[in-house]
Amino acid sequence: MRIHKHHLFWPLAMLAALLLFNLFYAPEDFYTIQVRNGHLYGTLIDILNFGAPLILVAIGMTVVIATGGIDLSVGSVVAISGAMACLTISKGADQDAIGLLVEAIALSIGIALLLGLWNGLLVSVIGIQPIIATLILMVAGRGIAQLITSGQIITVMSDRYGYIGSGSLLGLPFSIFIVVAVFAVAVLLTRRTALGLFIESVGRNPSASRLAGIRSRYVLIAVYLFCGLCAAIAGLILSSNVSSADGNNAGLWYELDAILAVVIGGTSLTGGRFYLTGTVIGALIIQTLTTTIYMIGVPPEITLVVKAFVVLVVCLIQSETFRKTLVQRWQTRRYPAEREVAKHV
């Protein structure tokens, strides 16, 4: 009876609906999973593999959005991180050397943390609205990424590096394990420490949080740092998967898909309660949708329109307040100001 009240009900229902659609429309292509050389292959596996960077970025975005903020710069950070790693490796004499690999990963994660710190400082210390503060890095970051790659596409020949994005472990893509690990860390950090409580509290009511003694400045810096870290790992997976870094296109529009995943997952853009599991499901919905659109042969020029339409429907179906608002607007149509009052009383 109360199952539809659970915060994961609607995201799961949407995902199920998409999978069901594929079951009728393209069961063979979609659901076939083959074992080749001990690795699993198939569309479902691809969704998990290609969806990994998006899930990571969306996990980082979730905690930022929970504080009532937003991080538009994640796409650029993805590009910068990939560019940094590929540049470091391409300069090495032996591109498969472990030391080089560690250096590359450390450098790209380090620079992403710096960028996260930059966002956090702009938002918490200087007090710029998050959407503007991170817009700066969203635009400038593309430039930085191209500066790192000198405007070229840097290609690397490193099997070890390639393993991050296209290797297999226990028959499954390695990237899935990275996602599971980051997800576990995020859950532990937010639910086993008091960080989650502080994030939700600051996001929901900043002035009450201040009066309760929470130092919101540090909370904000922490979430932007974490978001940068997640984007950096996503950048490593993406560039590793194609063994190259493209400052111009890597992670392009990722911020939008990530925000969408968070919202579909049940976290409100106004801040407060956040749901990491919901976000993962939201990202899977988006990835499944993208794959489905390709598979059913929607003409390439209108794929984005179809995607946008489905997303709109998903959001409306999910929205509890959607119908309520419609009814209420009709009832108070003559006194617009009362709508506000009725909402708040």
Place this chain on the structure above:
Amino acid sequence: MSTGQEREPYLQMSGIYKHFPGVKALNDVSFRLFPGEVHALMGENGAGKSTLIKVLTGVYSIDQGTVTLGGRDVAIHSPLEAQAAGISTVYQEVNLCPNLTVAENIFIGREPRRFGRILWKEMNRKAEQLLRDRLQLSIDVTQPLYMYSVAIQQLVAIARALNISAKVLILDEPTSSLDRNEVEQLFKIMRKLKEDGLAILFVTHFLDQVYEISERITILRNGEFVGEYEAAQLPRIELVSKMIGKELELLGELPRAGGEGRAEAKESLIEAVGLGRKGAIEPFDLLIGKGEVVSLAGLLGSGRTEMARLFFGADRPDQGQLLLKDSQGGVHSPRQAIDAGIAFCPENRKTEGIIDDLTVRENIVLAMQATRGWMRRIPRKRQDEIAEQYIKALNINPPNPEHLVKNLSGGNQQKVILARWLITQPKLLILDEPTRGIDVGAKAEIQKLVLSLSQRGMSVLFVSSELEEVVRVSDRIVVLRDRKKVKEMQDDIGQQQVMQAIAGG
């Protein structure tokens, strides 16, 4: 009453009802306004003043009741219709555009035009004329508004509200941001407008101003009509007592605080020296002793909340200092205050107290967790114990720690915030209107709690607009009026004396 009977009121509202979900904002309220008078509308917070004004100006609809204007029944559906009917309003927050010129501000949306082109010269001339003739104000109307003082801006707002057909002018707290001279200037204009036959409805929290400018006074309390009086025949003290009302007789017997211990000189805990904040509260000295209950009494807007907030570092003082007896260092932020053992339940529960989307348990442990830092999470089991314990001790209903706080009643939300602070075991507990808007039973519980806390050595700074309550719980009462500390009463506290001090004059 004699003058009222002879003339016809221009505006008459009778039997007005208006309710919002869960709140009766107006309950059978009547209001009359005569041409050529200044009529003060008085009442404490939540009395229904703003709702009445909004009903009159068409912002809200009316559930029941009639409004007549100049003898005709009218139904006003929007602020635009109100304007057309001759009702002009200047709201509390001046909503002008500082970057536009004075003339543009006055005529915005109704500029004189020909073929869609704005006639700038004509507009400037008209603006100048309007300001000069009606408000006796000669200024350069082509200058941007921000060049002028707040008082002039206020007058410009009035000029905008006054179109030719204006018969009723509503001024909602026009003086709250003006200094003495500016108020004088405004009053001069108001007297002139009155002579022109305008009916002025005036809302303010400053008692002196009410008696200075208005002929008659209508008092509302809790959405109910208390009465309409001639200002000259209503002593201040009666005005105050009618505004505050008496409902605490219902409370029954509570032990009066203290007994033997209170006569002794108390050891000091915290002392404010020359502490003040411009526009909020004038500099004051106040010493709070250990285990003492000090109350701040005064009307709304008297500066009592502002004073309480300074003690917690919730607002920054711009002069004076706060001296803590036990520890070095001052109090510059809520966090420092908490570390120094001060706790604060703010006046506005919803916006500054509860985190409405979190559970009762999470709200209760919030402050304690904040002082422990994020690494040392209070174990879940301990959280549950604390929540259970305080839900029981404070009688929070429903007794479910996992209930969302937003679904609790006001009184229970207040108890949750109290619990949040009690577990931090503060030395000084600041309670700003802890009993407002909560039912009588919960009120009594909170008062009892205050007394028992002080007996256990906790100091309490108690802000309330209910005098019985103040008198019942306090060791000492500080009276504020018009943003100033006017009196400190140590012994033989009686309601009558406190009310006298609040009313002043």
